[in-house]
Amino acid sequence: MTTPLETLRKKRAESVNRILQKGYLANTRVYVGMATCEIAAGSKDVMEVFQNAISTGKVKDVYLSQKGCAGRCNLEPTVEVVEAGKNPIKYGKVTKERAWDIITKHIINGEVIEEWVIE
Amino acid sequence: MKEHVITICNGTACINKDVRGLQNILEEQLVKLDLQDKVKINVSGCLGMCDKGPVMIVYPGYTIYGGVTEKDITEILQEHIINKRPISRLAIQEDNLFNRFFRIFGDTKFFGRQMRIALRNCGIIDPENIDDYIALRGYEALAKILTDMTAQDVIDEVKKSGLRGRGGGGFPTGTKWQFTADQINDQKYVICNADEGDPGAFMDRSAIEGDPHTILEGMIIGGYAIGANKGIIYIRAEYPLAIKRLEKALADAEAHCLLGKNILGSNFDFDIEIRLGAGAFVCGEETALIRSIEGRRGMPKPRPPYPSVSGLFGFPTLINNVETWANVPVVILDGGSWFSTVGTEKSKGTKVFALAGMVNNTGLIEVPMGTTLREIIYDIGGGLPNGKQLKAIQTGGPSGGCLPAEYLDTPIDYESLAKAGSIMGSGGMIVMNEDVCMVDVARFFIEFTQSESCGKCTPCREGTKRMYEILTRIIEGKGMPGDIEKLERLGSMTQKASLCGLGQSAPNPVLSTIKNFREEYEEHINEKKCRAGVCKALLNYVITEKCIGCGACKRVCPVDAIDGNKKQMHHIDNDKCIRCGMCMNTCKFGAIIKS
């Protein structure tokens, strides 16, 4: 008989698989904060910008996901860009315009926009 | 942007092993090897690997080096940083549930000082995707207990952890579980109290919105431990997103056989349903919450009997707060012994706070018990903006106390805060600077609690109202000698005689401000003066000699309280003045001041 632990391990393998299939291993992963507070600060618009950039093919090899609140109330909405082998970068007070800049400057050209980075 | 970050653990154990000395050496070495531009050094709070200290983590890659010596430092810089070859000999594999947060967040001061156990997944996973949770060892604790732990094993583990209720009371969680488990009854309930009502508090909301599954997992474990098959999450209707995510999580968990009949193929069944609260503050009190679920007016009821004996519909009921539940999977997976290494002697683990007020970094933080107020406000919060002086810290939500700057080195734990005259509460923390009037603050909080009193017991219903009235008259300049004593008398009576926690703690802001800032009350009453310039009725606007007699103030004054001839100094008639401040805003010469 399979124990619950064995059942769960199997489930975990399936979960990891599904995440990988969604493109988790992409060169760049982008996380947009989508808690009530972040949404109130405008993160839905920001999310849309990234979604459009992906769906229109403006950026490629990008894994986009929402995430909960990380606690930086005064700097919301927050966006985090994780590039393989590099330190993750978190941007604060991201607007639609800033989101666009993050796409063009950071994701496409690899320039971190230091001014908006949360230290 | 620097290429690497090295986070150095500054927990007590590591400091005892002279981690600070190592940091100096590291800094020297960086200069020597000319790596200053490539490597940033960061200091973190306890990383929970005390027996392996001193600990440092190198990013990117999240390589943990334990037992680091002076000699190792050179090797780490040489091999890992310069040659890009992590040193497996020194690296340790630590898979505590909480520490994955630092893989992403460990490199900034705000996060580095924190220790995230309850919020371990918040801001990391997609809360609406159960795969994210499962991939990060989600539901493994549940699987573990279903595989090889008895109900009593689970309770013993929770007892061993020293976990205490995070809703404010601080009652030992394991003991509560034991009481409920000891009741012999076919029907028992598990309740998650998510009726977060403190103004400005959002710990529970963030926890649910960021990681709903951990709450569910905690509750299922609780149900297994006490022998219940039914769980209820009582959450306020004002949290639509949290509710939506909980609903999604419930459906997903059920689809994955993690909830419902025969969980993970075991013979344990557990269901969870959501009940919405209508927004009464008092429904956060457990007996009132239970009444509300029963469909009655949410009013507290005397204890004993405690809910563990006679709770929902009279059945034994285990009720814990969101944050408590979120800790449970970690307690099971990392073990009660590990959990109990975090925190202080009597308060184990971490506590989530909503840091707000006049502080640079406001936000939601989770710190080990025992962290001082100073560390929170200056290290994590980044101090006060505009160079203002700290005047008071209010902890514990609307019914917490106000502590003056002398208490900055108070460690955060249940006993120390109580001793200082405040409470842990559910985790509100408000920083106030010198622009705040403490009488006004006390009135603000009591205004909230008196309007949220359920109206059942006399001290809370009438007592807080009278305190509010006395504070109002003090603020309006009508305070009388003896008012402070009346507040103290009413306050201590209300504390000791009220039925529930709301009334018992409602006077805290008043009594603590009287205790710590009595001279401000005396000034208001005796000298009709508000040193912070907040209480309008006690404020006088005065025109100084800088006045050139332009007449601008005279023209804007809505009540013609300003008089004066052209090109001569003007005067304000304080009997007519309504303290609107228009004159001061209008004067281009800074000639009008508050006094």
Place this chain on the structure above:
Amino acid sequence: MQDTITITINGKEYKVKAGQTIMQAADSLGFHIPRLCYHPKLSIEGACRVCIVEVEGMKNFVASCAFPINNGIKIKTNTAQLRRARRDIVELILDNHPQDCHICERDGNCELQHLAYTMGIRKKHFEGQKKNYDLDLSSASVIRDPNKCILCGRCVRMCTEIQGVSAIDYANRGFDTVVMPAYNQPLGESVCSHCGQCINICPTAAFVEKNYTQELFEKLDDESIIKVVQVAPAVRAAIGEAFGLEPGRNMEHETAAALRKLGFNYVFDTQFSADLTIMEEASEFLERVQGKGKLPLITSCCPGWINCAEKFYPEMLENISTSKSPMSMMSPLLKTYFAQKQKIDPEKIFCVAVMPCTAKKCESERPEHTVNDMRATDLVITTRELAWMIKSAGIDFVNIAGEAYDKPCGMSSGAATIFGVTGGVMEAAVRTAYELYTGETMTEIELEDIRGLQGIKEGQLTLEGQEIRIAVAHGLGNAHKLLKIVKQEPDKYHFIEIMACPGGCIGGGGQPYPSENLIPLDQNLLNTRAKALYESDRKNTIRRSHENPEVQRLYREFLKRPLSDKSHELLHTHYKAKQPQGIVSHMLNNLQNGK
């Protein structure tokens, strides 16, 4: 569990029975802890906080009404700080109370007044805003005065737990908390059954009956009319208490004498028409037993029950006897039979009823109870109102010489006397039905099965081989329980008696307030009142309604026989399902507003 445990009160050890609350244990030892919201028949609320005591090891005071004793518990009941806290609590209640004692209906009989005196409140410290609400005069029977309400919640629990009506509950929060009907609709349009138990249980005058004493004094002074009065059985068993006489003294003849002294021209006994009710109702029962009409037959003399039935049991209205209550049989007879006999113009007759009941006021206003377009009963006063009138008129009730009731409607059987106590109507009906059906005189006429204060009582008898099962419920809560059984098993009973008030009419909503050392609804008090009526029955030479010669004469001369056309015209009525208008209109409004 041990039977006896040791507790310490005020430094002295006592052995007491385990499983009690502190208050119960203290009571048994002769320590009377002050109290307000506590009532032994109601659930424990712990709301007023007057009964607080100190328990060693507890940080705060505990409510002695709720806190269980345990072995070794150390209690203090009268320390200086407790006294100060209790004093302050009672003052807080007083500060938000009208304090118009000298013009209040409960002056001298008010628990708050008494408590304030015993607390030694001589000076007030915390006065401020006071509540200010309109009186609710909408009900025909009960006036609601939220200004006098001290929110002890006894009425709410009475209405919900004992009566199962839930016409009132707390609304709003904090200082604005009020006890009100649903949606703050007028009491007269609520589900209220007019039983008046809220008046009995209220410690102050937040609920009082609609008082008609001044109108009545005016009428009594009017020589152009004939003033006729009838007195219900339960009045005589209790009115003495209002004059400080020991409970249980039957004041039948003193009451008749006092009424004449007050100026009534004729004084009749409702017991006469109670006999008549039995004639009609027993005949109706026998018809139904023989297949003409629905069974079980339910009695109809209690107006509180009728109000309740029309609102809660519209589907059972056909089960209720069409016979009017004794009061409403007497009045039409006085305006027909008696008027003809005395050759008086019925328009000139002013019919008054003295009742232990508030719902009778509502019954007298029912439009279906008119006779020849005249209102049958012109005015109803309660026992309390009569007692006040006697005092106010300066009549020495205690030493008055008793007088007999007038003829032709003043004679009655013992069966009529016991109408005033639960089970009495059934017992009286059985005594007569048996003989009407079998032709034999019943010998064992004291039906012990349906006597006493048990909530639901059952009995059975045999009518010529047919088993007749009877049931009795008193208090609407018990009625709800009994009718639930009937809905499940419609054939279980043939005949049911329901009285809205606990104990029947002797516990009616219009009976005297309990004297200082007694509590409302005290079981011994009710038993003593019941005893007075049972003794009167035993002493009567006529103990069966059909043996009452005046009743026999009435049939001979006027009505012909039970259930005749004349009887139907004057003595029978019909019922209508009633939606509580307040709730209905509130819901309609919401619909119209699109909510």
